[in-house]
Amino acid sequence: DGGITQSPKYLFRKEGQNVTLSCEQNLNHDAMYWYRQDPGQGLRLIYYSQIVNDFQKGDIAEGYSVSREKKESFPLTVTSAQKNPTAFYLCATTSGGGLSRYKGTSTDTQYFGPGTRLTVL
Amino acid sequence: SQQGEEDPQALSIQEGENATMNCSYKTSINNLQWYRQNSGRGLVHLILIRSNEREKHSGRLRVTLDTSKKSSSLLITASRAADTASYFCATGRGGSYIPTFGRGTSLIVHP
Numbered sequence: 225d226g227g228i229t230q231s232p233k234y235l236f237r238k239e240g241q242n243v244t245l246s247c248e249q250n251l252n253h254d255a256m257y258w259y260r261q262d263p264g265q266g267l268r269l270i271y272y273s274q275i276v277n278d279f280q281k282g283d284i285a286e287g288y289s290v291s292r293e294k295k296e297s298f299p300l301t302v303t304s305a306q307k308n309p310t311a312f313y314l315c316a317t318t319s320g321g322g323l324s325r326y327k328g329t330s331t332d333t334q335y336f337g338p339g340t341r342l343t344v345l
Numbered sequence: 346s347q348q349g350e351e352d353p354q355a356l357s358i359q360e361g362e363n364a365t366m367n368c369s370y371k372t373s374i375n376n377l378q379w380y381r382q383n384s385g386r387g388l389v390h391l392i393l394i395r396s397n398e399r400e401k402h403s404g405r406l407r408v409t410l411d412t413s414k415k416s417s418s419l420l421i422t423a424s425r426a427a428d429t430a431s432y433f434c435a436t437g438r439g440g441s442y443i444p445t446f447g448r449g450t451s452l453i454v455h456p
């Protein structure tokens with residue numbers, strides 16, 4: 225987990241609330257990712273960002289929003305439009321991933337944070 | 346969309362035994378990676394094997410890759426209780442560097 229912090233570790237949300245999950249890294253990595261993991265399931269990509277001020281939707285972006293104002297930070301907001309937000313959220317980084325790599329076919333090693341478990345009350 | 350799929354979904358063995366899990370994928374790849382996830386934690390990278398490699402070792406881990414069958418296997422030798430975790434393979438989706446993860450194999454090693 226070293227170098228990537230996620231907070232809080234546990235988060236509880238009431239119906240209709242927006243909540244923001246924090247992801248900070250000190251690895252000086254270009255690319256950052258948000259994944260959602262449901263019990264017994266793999267990781268599903270929500271959003272990713274290759275460089276500052278740029279981000280792309282993943283497979284399940286509806287009901288989520290992100291920003292990338294700083295290289296070190298990639299917060300994820302779970303909006304009230306996300307109808308089933310209870311899940312384990314993982315942030316990850318890769319050292320590559322700038323625009324020059326976008327069309328590549330190699331897969332960089334990903335480094336993961338410890339995760340945030342979000343529960344809707 | 347699921348690119349890699351691990352098999353079996355669950356595996357229960359005794360300490361000292363070997364554990365083998367498999368990953369199948371659909372499109373051509375440049376490399377394939379294996380990750381481990383302890384319960385309630387983030388994933389940890391274990392090993393990367395490139396498409397021009399057939400076998401790779403790291404400690405008690407042995408990974409093979411058969412590009413003709415679009416499959417890979419992860420072997421953990423002399424397993425320990427501390428190896429209890431979920432194991433995921435990750436491959437790049439066609440034309441992109443972004444990895445796709447399978448649903449994982451849940452390994453339980455009984456002491």
